[in-house]
Amino acid sequence: MEILNGKEFAKEIKEEVRGKALAMKKKPMLACIIVEGDKASEIYVASKQKACTECGMLSRVVRLPNDVSQQKLQNEIKKLNKDRAVTAILLQLPLPKHLDETSAINTISPEKDVDCLTNINLGKLFAGNSDFAPCTALGIIKLLEKYDVEIEGKHAVVVGRSLLVGKSVASLLEHKNATVTLCHSKTQNLKKYTKDADILVVAIGKCKYITADFVKKDAVVVDVGINRVDGKIYGDVDFENVSPKCKLITPVPGGVGPLTVACLMRNTLYLEENSNRE
Amino acid sequence: MEILNGKEFAKEIKEEVRGKALAMKKKPMLACIIVEGDKASEIYVASKQKACTECGMLSRVVRLPNDVSQQKLQNEIKKLNKDRAVTAILLQLPLPKHLDETSAINTISPEKDVDCLTNINLGKLFAGNSDFAPCTALGIIKLLEKYDVEIEGKHAVVVGRSLLVGKSVASLLEHKNATVTLCHSKTQNLKKYTKDADILVVAIGKCKYITADFVKKDAVVVDVGINRVDGKIYGDVDFENVSPKCKLITPVPGGVGPLTVACLMRNTLYLEENSNRE
Numbered sequence: 001m002e003i004l005n006g007k008e009f010a011k012e013i014k015e016e017v018r019g020k021a022l023a024m025k026k027k028p029m030l031a032c033i034i035v036e037g038d039k040a041s042e043i044y045v046a047s048k049q050k051a052c053t054e055c056g057m058l059s060r061v062v063r064l065p066n067d068v069s070q071q072k073l074q075n076e077i078k079k080l081n082k083d084r085a086v087t088a089i090l091l092q093l094p095l096p097k098h099l100d101e102t103s104a105i106n107t108i109s110p111e112k113d114v115d116c117l118t119n120i121n122l123g124k125l126f127a128g129n130s131d132f133a134p135c136t137a138l139g140i141i142k143l144l145e146k147y148d149v150e151i152e153g154k155h156a157v158v159v160g161r162s163l164l165v166g167k168s169v170a171s172l173l174e175h176k177n178a179t180v181t182l183c184h185s186k187t188q189n190l191k192k193y194t195k196d197a198d199i200l201v202v203a204i205g206k207c208k209y210i211t212a213d214f215v216k217k218d219a220v221v222v223d224v225g226i227n228r229v230d231g232k233i234y235g236d237v238d239f240e241n242v243s244p245k246c247k248l249i250t251p252v253p254g255g256v257g258p259l260t261v262a263c264l265m266r267n268t269l270y271l272e273e274n275s276n277r278e
Numbered sequence: 279m280e281i282l283n284g285k286e287f288a289k290e291i292k293e294e295v296r297g298k299a300l301a302m303k304k305k306p307m308l309a310c311i312i313v314e315g316d317k318a319s320e321i322y323v324a325s326k327q328k329a330c331t332e333c334g335m336l337s338r339v340v341r342l343p344n345d346v347s348q349q350k351l352q353n354e355i356k357k358l359n360k361d362r363a364v365t366a367i368l369l370q371l372p373l374p375k376h377l378d379e380t381s382a383i384n385t386i387s388p389e390k391d392v393d394c395l396t397n398i399n400l401g402k403l404f405a406g407n408s409d410f411a412p413c414t415a416l417g418i419i420k421l422l423e424k425y426d427v428e429i430e431g432k433h434a435v436v437v438g439r440s441l442l443v444g445k446s447v448a449s450l451l452e453h454k455n456a457t458v459t460l461c462h463s464k465t466q467n468l469k470k471y472t473k474d475a476d477i478l479v480v481a482i483g484k485c486k487y488i489t490a491d492f493v494k495k496d497a498v499v500v501d502v503g504i505n506r507v508d509g510k511i512y513g514d515v516d517f518e519n520v521s522p523k524c525k526l527i528t529p530v531p532g533g534v535g536p537l538t539v540a541c542l543m544r545n546t547l548y549l550e551e552n553s554n555r556e
Contacts, residue, residue, distance in 0.1 A: 119398045120397045121397075122401035123399065123404065126401065126403070126445065177462070179461055179471065180459070184457070187457040
C-alpha cells in the first residue's frame, strides 16, 4: 500500500503557480465574495487568501451582510465582472437560505468563474471540450496522474453526486476513458458497485462510512470526505481498515484537502493566462 | 416480454403538440440549416419539416453550399437568432470536415437551441437544473416513464457516449435517481456491465452487437441503433435472440427512432412556450 500524498503534491502545484505568477506583469487577482454568518466559510476564505499570497498572487474579499438581497449580491458580482484588476471570482458557498445560489453563480462571468460552476463552463466540461474543471475534481485527476494511475479502461466508481466533486470528477474520469459508475444516496446495494471499483472516489460526508468490505483488493481509493469529530478530522473511508487492501489511498487530512486550494490557485492562474485583456 | 412501442407513443406526443400549437396565436417555427452534400441529412430534414406540418407548426430550411465558410455559416445562424418569427434553430449534423461544429453550435442562441447542444444548455442538463434535453435522450426517458419503468435505485447501463444520446441519457437517468454506468469504446469487458443492467440503453451504431449473453434476464432494453444493411434497418441489439429474455424492449424500426422527431416537435413547442417574446 502506498499513500497518495496530496499535501506534498499541493506544494508542488503551488510552487509552479508561484513561479509563473511572479513572472507575470499583471499579477492574477482572486476576489472572494463572502456572505457573513458561516464560520467554516470564514476559515476557508482566509486560507484561500493566504494561498494567494504564498503563490505571488493578489486577493480581495468582498464581505456582504447575512441579510443581503439577491439583487445586491448580483450587483456586487457584476462589479467584479467589470473590474479589470480582478482575474477570478469565487462565491463562497453555501449561501444563506433566502438567496438563490444558481442565479448568483450564473451572474459570474464565465471568464472569471474560478470554481467552474456557471452553466457555460459546466457544459464545456460535460461535453469534454475543456481542461478547466472545479478545483477538487481537477485536483483528484492530477493526483492520480502524478502517481501514474492507469485510468483508461478501468472501472471508476464515484460515490456522491455534487456538482463540485462527484459529477465533475465522474466527467473527468470518463474523458480519460474510464468506465464510470456514479453512485449516490438512492443507490441500492452500494457495496456491489464499490467492490468492483479499480478506482474508488468517495465524497459523501459520512465519517468512515466506507469499510474494508466495500473495497476490492488493490484498488486505488480517493477519500474526499472531511468529517470533524471531537476536534479531529476523519474521511469518508475507514482508513485504518481499508488502507491495507489498497494499492494506493489518500489519507485524511493530507490527501485531497490541500489539493483543492492548490488547484484554486492553478485555476486563477489559468484564467489570467486565458483572459482576453490586452 | 413486452414491446416498448415508440411509434405509437411518438404519435401521442405529436398529437399533444399539435393540440397546443394550434391553440397558439403565434405558431412555433423550426428553422433547419442544412449544409448540402450529405444524403441522409436531406432525408432527415425533410422528415422534420413534414412533422412540423403535421403538428400545426411552421418550418423553414436554410440551404448552404457544401463549401460554405465558417463565417458565412455563423452569420446565417445569427440572422436566425435575431429573426423573431423563428422559434427554434436546428443545425443538421454532421457538417463537412472543414467546418467547426462546436463553434457553429455555440453560435445558436440558447433560447432557440432545439437540440440542446450549446454549452449553456448542456451545463443546465449536467447540473440537473432543466427538463430540456437533446431530443433522443428525452424521448427515451419519456418512453420509460410511459411504460411505468421504475428508474430510481436501478442500475442503468448506457453504452455509447455521444453528447446527443449516451451522455445526455446518462445524465437524465441519474436525475431520475438511477445508478448509472457509462460504457464506451474504451470499456474493457463490456459484458460485465451490461449483464448487470436493469435498464440497458445502447447507442453505438454496431449492427446486432448486443447479443443475448450481454443481457440480464428481465432487463429493460432500449436500442438506439439504426444500421442499414441491404436495404433493411437493424438495431445495435440482436432483437430476435435478446427479446425473449427482456421484460421490455424497443424494436428497430418503430422504437426510439420515431421518438426523436416527436421530441423535436415537443422541444420546438417548449421553446416557443418559454420564449421571452412579448
